[in-house]
């Protein structure tokens with residue numbers, strides 16, 4: 001159940017380090033001209049949600065309907081981090097399907113996520129992340145095109161999921177302008193399919 005995209009844990013230390021280096025450079029004579037890395041635009045939950053709802057995303061576990069989803073996006077995980085994803089409990093081997101058209105940005109084996117797949121949406125603005133897979137479907141390869149509903153793999157418990165509780169860990173994040181598959185601003189997938197309880 002617990003799963004954090006591994007590279008994110010380095011973001012904060014790297015950012016603090018970068019600030020220190022830049023500050024030191026400015027203090028020591030002002031000659032140091034760092035390359036400016038544009039900031040990721042601040043998230044706008046309303047427009048992200050409207051955009052994603054307009055895509056009519058498929059539910060990523062075959063045979064599941066919106067009424068079976070539970071919003072566990074804000075659940076606390078080890079270290080106090082929020083879950084920032086949706087867990088969908090399902091029998092091992094249940095097909096996992098692409099929620100949208102797009103392309104496979106990365107197939108990645110991570111310690112927490114296990115067998116994972118990162119998909120970019122057709123606009124290259126958002127990434128969809130599928131984790132704890134049992135295996136990939138035949139023909140799945142980096143750079144490959146996906147159509148909404150294509151089977152990408154099968155529900156499992158790879159990574160740090162409990163073998164007794166196979167599930168899909170699914171996340172959406174808005175990519176920064178660098179379009180790096182491992183980095184972005186998380187968006188809660190739950191309200192894309194279901195209104196939150198009042």
Ligand SMILES: [Zn+2]
Pocket residue numbers: 001002003083085086087168169170
């Ligand atoms: Zn999860």
